[in-house]
Amino acid sequence: MALVFRWLIRIVSGLLVLGVIGVAMVYYLASQSLPDYDATHETRGITEPVEIVRNNANIPHIFGRNDSDVFFGLGYAHAQDRLWQMIMMRRTVQGRLSEVFGSRTLKVDELMRRLDLYRLAQKAVPEQDKDTLAALEAYASGVNAYLSRINADALGRGAPEFFVFSNEISPWRPADSIAVLKLMGVQLSGQIEDEVLRARVSLSLPEGRVEDLLPNMPGSGVAALPDYAALMQNTPSRFASLRNRSIRPDFWPSPRRGLSGASNAWAAAPDRSAAGASLLANDPHLGLTAPTLWYLARLELSTGGVIGGTIPGMPIMMVGRSDEFAWGVTSSYLDDQDLFIEELNPDAPGEVRTADGFAPLKSRSTIINVKDQAPVTIGLQWSENGPILPGDMYDLATVTPPGHVAALSWTLLTDRDRSMSAGIRIMRATAITEGLAAGVDFTAPSLNLIMVDRNQIAMKVVGAMPKRHRLNQTKGRMPSLGWVAENRWDGLVPYSTNPEFLQPKGGIVGNTNNKVIERAFPRHMSYDWGDSQRVQRWTRLMQARAVHTRDSFIEAQLDTVSVTARTLLPLVGADLWFTGEAAMEGTQERARQRALTLLANWNGEMNEHMPEPLIYSAWMRALQNRLIRDELGPLAQEFPHVEPLFIERVFRDIKGAGIWCDVIQSAPKETCTDVARAALDDALLWLNENARGEQESLRWGDYHIATQDHPVLGKIPFLKYFVNIRQSTSGGDNTLLRGRTSGTGQNPFLNVHGAGYRGVYDLSDPDSSLFVISTGQSGHPLSRHYDDLGELWRRGEYTPMSLDPELARAAAVGITRLTPKPN
Known part of the structure; x- marks a missing residue:
């Protein structure tokens, strides 16, 4: 027995030693790719x-x-x-992820090959100035110079991930940078999702109710949608409109509805600035990732120094400032995509x-290599x-009748794209006039470009706008x-x-992805x-001050008050506050009263340390689910986020929208108060x-992570x-400090989409x-710079960046x- 015991000790000790040696070897190999910055x-x-x-x-x-x-x-x-x-961004846009990850990314590769972006x-490339x-060319040479160093000095393949996925790395080329910019266009697009969803809802709801759930932005004055089934010369039964949501593969490049590009940007003219x-x-x-998409840098160019946020893979500063000029961007939500249903010839497919x-149809074949x-x-x-x-992409099969296929028109799908040149010229600009002139070459993704120089402020929508016919059937x-x-x-506008918007009278211009114009x-x-x-x-925050400062802009950027909560709670709880004995x-009645008491005394601040944001969010989520589940069935899962305008329409009974409160399958006629009370019980149960x-x-922060x-x-x-970097955060779906929730899974309140970059520029003291x-600047998990800026970001703090070379x-x-290496 003693002999067996001694051998067990030896075996366990040996395994522990081997484990320690293995971990040490892994650490050593991974650490080899840590760059030496000095x-x-x-x-x-x-x-x-x-x-x-x-x-x-x-x-x-x-x-x-130079x-x-x-x-x-x-x-x-x-x-x-x-x-x-x-390298992963390049592989994505090339449609070559399956060479690394196997069949699980095959659909992503197929999508990118069909779009033909690379x-x-x-x-x-030859279209650029x-x-x-x-x-x-110079940027690509810089990337390739470091790749050569990796090979020559055995620097751990350049990143620890390459030990797990050891495919060859080809040299960087100028086209790769343009392809990365096009990939940004895919990641900011959401119109395909919106078109398909609106058609699916149209096939499922009675006439007039589509506008409740997918309302036009207030003030738009849009005519009613056409009947989709009749438009397609079919009946609703011919469409699989209630099919469950398709499962997206890893690395799917375009976002789910509600998770496409967003942003905030605002500017104050000198007469609205305390410093003049x-x-x-x-x-x-x-979408939040580790590392973040953004990378801070300063470039000393012949036109002057520029400093701000770059995106690895491209030689442009997307957002930032010089001594005389600063610029920022938000997603413009320009409708630059249209889906077309094409009728196949039954005699010639x-x-x-x-x-x-x-x-x-024009056609050609492409081969996708798949690992193993x-x-x-x-x-x-x-x-x-x-x-x-x-049909299995974007759920197109659910809106495509038999004998037809779907085609996509998109301004991004052009080889005459000079967006990179526009970005370089904006980065070199010293005045708003130069920035406005540079925007003419920007094709996609469409953005709101907010600019300031020492004397003026402006906002311009850049990006190609399709020219549609006034008699377009679906607009x-x-x-x-x-x-x-x-x-x-018919071409482009x-x-x-x-x-x-150039030098507006109020001295303030900005955008929160809101509607910018009524035409x-x-x-x-x-x-x-x-x-x-x-x-x-x-x-309200901009109008609250006669003049603004850098600090007041920071305060607005970090504001966590939800106007949505302040609007919806009095409506939804109107007949529930302090009623009953x-x-x-x-x-259960006591639990409901405690929740209502907390919410009655709440100012709508989505602070991570407070309980009210969690109770409110759980209640509104349960409420919307009760309102739409019986009408939409499985299609209800396509609305994972609370739709504030929908709930407001229902509880104000706009155009009869209060009918959503009645449960179709039940005999009694439920009121909106009944549904609100039942939804609160659902939330408390959750x-x-x-x-x-x-x-x-x-x-709230224990769930809004x-x-x-x-x-x-x-x-x-x-x-x-x-x-993985996980942090408790304030904010929510509808606060200026935006932290968009996932809307799905065991915890639907995870913060998955937010400000990966924040910048505040004061040209009185640049x-x-x-x-x-x-996160941090480095993408290497063993680097101390992998997450060092993340804690500042979470606390609402910043780091200074100066253009003074001596500093x-x-x-x-x-x-x-x-x-230079001698020839």
């Missing part, structure tokens, strides 16, 4: 020495004697810190109906309206018949007609907008099952605890401007010196 290297691709001066937040300040060398330095710095992220990016071509110079605040919103009869499996060949097809998309709100001439695009179709921008709530709070402790403690001790997860390693057991990103050098924690 080094000197000879490299080809530059003509003069380049310095990359990094401050204590790992923000690179890049100095060179612009090409500076862009080379930016490419080098991006590759040092975000190589995995860059080929379009390659063809767009001379300065942009030089920047693209323009102010600008900007916080673009995207490769043909579709056109206004002049049947015409053949045989290659997959798919046939690509295009009609005159655009690429044909199969772009639902799929339309592809062979009807009036439905097709001139850039000069894009909405523009009748077809001169309108969109029927779908990203916000009808935050803008109300923003307007006191109830005994432990009863809280009892999922929350710990009394109502008064609940914390920012999920900044690594897209790949974050799903692997054990590793996810090291690479070096007092502040910046922050939501940058004085605070340097490392200087990478690149010198």
